[in-house]
Amino acid sequence: MIQQQLRQLLPEREVDPSAALALLGSSAAAVVVWKWLGKRQIQKKMEEARRTRDEGVKKMAKAVQQFREQVPSVQTDAILSLSLLELTERLREGSLSPRTVLYTYLEKALEVTQQTNCLRHFIPECEEQLQEIQRQKEKGLLYGIPVSIKDHISHKGHLSTCGLVQCLDTPVQEDSVLVKVLKSQGAIPFAMTNVPQSLFNYDCSNPIFGQTLNPLNHQKSPGGSSGGEGALIAGGGSILGIGSDVGGSIRLPSSFCGLCGLKPTRGGPVFWCTPLLNVDVCSCPTSVPWVLGPMARDVDSLALCMKALLCQEMFQLDPTVPPIPFDEEVYSSSARLRVGYYDTDGYFPLPPCTRRAVRETREALRAAGHQLVPFSPPRIHYVMTELFLKTFFADGGRAWLDVFTGGIVDPSLKSQVNSCKIPRLGKKLLALILKPLVSPWPRAQSRGRRLSKTSRCLKALWY
Numbered sequence: 001m002i003q004q005q006l007r008q009l010l011p012e013r014e015v016d017p018s019a020a021l022a023l024l025g026s027s028a029a030a031v032v033v034w035k036w037l038g039k040r041q042i043q044k045k046m047e048e049a050r051r052t053r054d055e056g057v058k059k060m061a062k063a064v065q066q067f068r069e070q071v072p073s074v075q076t077d078a079i080l081s082l083s084l085l086e087l088t089e090r091l092r093e094g095s096l097s098p099r100t101v102l103y104t105y106l107e108k109a110l111e112v113t114q115q116t117n118c119l120r121h122f123i124p125e126c127e128e129q130l131q132e133i134q135r136q137k138e139k140g141l142l143y144g145i146p147v148s149i150k151d152h153i154s155h156k157g158h159l160s161t162c163g164l165v166q167c168l169d170t171p172v173q174e175d176s177v178l179v180k181v182l183k184s185q186g187a188i189p190f191a192m193t194n195v196p197q198s199l200f201n202y203d204c205s206n207p208i209f210g211q212t213l214n215p216l217n218h219q220k221s222p223g224g225s226s227g228g229e230g231a232l233i234a235g236g237g238s239i240l241g242i243g244s245d246v247g248g249s250i251r252l253p254s255s256f257c258g259l260c261g262l263k264p265t266r267g268g269p270v271f272w273c274t275p276l277l278n279v280d281v282c283s284c285p286t287s288v289p290w291v292l293g294p295m296a297r298d299v300d301s302l303a304l305c306m307k308a309l310l311c312q313e314m315f316q317l318d319p320t321v322p323p324i325p326f327d328e329e330v331y332s333s334s335a336r337l338r339v340g341y342y343d344t345d346g347y348f349p350l351p352p353c354t355r356r357a358v359r360e361t362r363e364a365l366r367a368a369g370h371q372l373v374p375f376s377p378p379r380i381h382y383v384m385t386e387l388f389l390k391t392f393f394a395d396g397g398r399a400w401l402d403v404f405t406g407g408i409v410d411p412s413l414k415s416q417v418n419s420c421k422i423p424r425l426g427k428k429l430l431a432l433i434l435k436p437l438v439s440p441w442p443r444a445q446s447r448g449r450r451l452s453k454t455s456r457c458l459k460a461l462w463y
Contacts, residue, residue: 042406042407042408045165045169046207048168049168049208049209050209053209057113057119057122059122059124060122060124061110063127064106064107067103068103071100074103074104076104076107076108079100080104083297083300084240084296084297084298084305087145088141088144088145091143091145092143097144098130098144098188101146102126102130102188105190105237106126106190108235108236108237109122109148109191109232110237111235112215112232112237113232115213115215115235116212116213116214116222118193118212118213118215118222118227118235119192119194119228120161120192120193120228121158121159121192122192123155123158123190123191125155126146129188129189132183133183133188136186139186140185140187140308141185141307141308142182142185142187142308143186144186144188145188145239145240146190146238146240147187147189147190147242148191148237148241148242149178149179149189149191149192149193149241150193150195150226150241150242150243150244151163151192151228152244153176153178153179153192153242153244153292154172154179155179155189156172156175156179157171158172158192159171162195162197162198162199162403163196163199163207163208164197164206164403164407165208165406165407165408166403166405168208177314177317178292181308181309181317182309184311187240191232193227193229193231194206194210194212194227194228194231195226195227196224196225196227196413197410197412198400198404198413200225201224201225201410201412201413201416202224202252203412204221204222204228205410207408212227212228213231214230214256215231215235215257216258222256222257223253224249224252225243226241226243226244226245226249226295229241229242229243229253229295230243230254230256230295231257233257233296233297234257234258239296239297239301240294240301241296243293244293245261245290245292246290249290250295251263253295254295259296260298260299261293261296261302262294262302262306264291264292264293264306265291266291294306303331306326307328310324310326311325336369338373339372340372340373340375341362341372341373341374341375342375342377343358345376345377345380346376346377346380347381393420398420401420401421404417
């Protein structure tokens with residue numbers, strides 16, 4: 001009945017095949033043009049970001065040259081060879097000026113980034129901070145110390161990009177708590193360092209600012225995600241840096257670049273920085289919390305940084321930090337310690353160099369009179385599968401994939417992104433097909449055997 005009425009109201013007409021084809025062709029062409037325009041817009045954004053970075057480098061190089069002309073007698077090598085503790089002492093007593101130290105490290109940072117591409121941007125306001133610390137009534141613990149910070153740590157007036165195109169539009173309106181406390185302690189943030197795209201990578205590359213190289217070997221990676229920090233400090237362009245860590249992002253670059261790094265305990269010094277598109281850094285669930293921590297050339301530098309950061313201003317600005325100052329007595333104590341250690345967790349294969357490092361550390365601690373107790377991490381396979389992998393990928397990687405919307409995926413991340421894009425049913429089928437090719441993980445787990453790399457990949461694919 002309804003069909004008959006519609007036929008009366010809408011008389012039948014023959015469809016012209018050529019018109020249909022023309023409409024289809026024009027629609028396809030419109031889609032192609034729309035995609036091309038979108039990619040072109042992305043390219044323009046990235047080119048503008050790189051141009052801004054390059055202009056900043058040129059301005060800083062010019063400022064360094066002017067300083068060298070004004071003060072030609074600066075002993076650069078002598079300043080760069082000082083440890084953080086020695087440098088702070090020289091600055092506080094006045095035998096070195098903050099201006100001399102700042103421009104010495106600016107000059108060295110320019111040299112290091114030309115070789116490794118470790119800097120995302122210089123902070124020109126460092127000259128204003130230089131003037132500000134000279135007006136402070138008291139000299140903070142980090143008085144006159146140039147400090148580099150990771151790309152996503154908020155500094156007023158600058159971008160926090162995380163290597164993502166959609167983060168190139170809006171400069172930060174306020175300093176992070178960390179930057180505020182650093183400045184109050186007399187430090188001078190002078191550079192922001194490069195990161196891998198989305199911070200979710202153990203390499204250090206993004207499509208906007210490119211690949212960062214290891215200063216010790218340009219054929220190697222500095223690690224990630226605090227790879228720019230690792231490269232800059234290892235190359236001598238910074239004496240103290242701040243990175244962030246969820247699953248190794250401070251520890252790996254420190255290892256790759258021969259540095260010392262500290263991932264503080266969650267619930268301790270956790271300092272606010274820009275969240276990534278209103279979610280946690282790296283799109284990690286809150287049950288896998290991230291923290292910020294120092295990176296430097298020696299342990300004493302890390303201790304001094306933590307002592308400076310765990311101050312009254314930090315406790316007032318960040319209520320998540322327990323108001324517990326750094327315990328110098330415990331740190332300096334020579335009391336005999338009971339230290340647990342292991343050289344394999346039974347899950348990740350360990351390279352000989354890491355085993356050697358554990359062995360040398362064990363022997364050094366024993367020689368110092370400490371008690372060393374070997375142990376094996378309990379239920380490591382349950383922890384990795386049920387707690388770590390299932391928590392990280394509880395949503396199938398959806399939140400992480402969303403940060404790439406409207407942008408370009410870095411080549412180093414394409415395999416991971418494509419894996420997350422596979423529908424859940426497809427992942428299940430792939431796991432079933434590939435499962436017979438490797439040793440079954442339940443039996444390997446029950447027998448205490450270390451899982452092969454393929455087995456671990458299958459577990460990640462399955463879950």
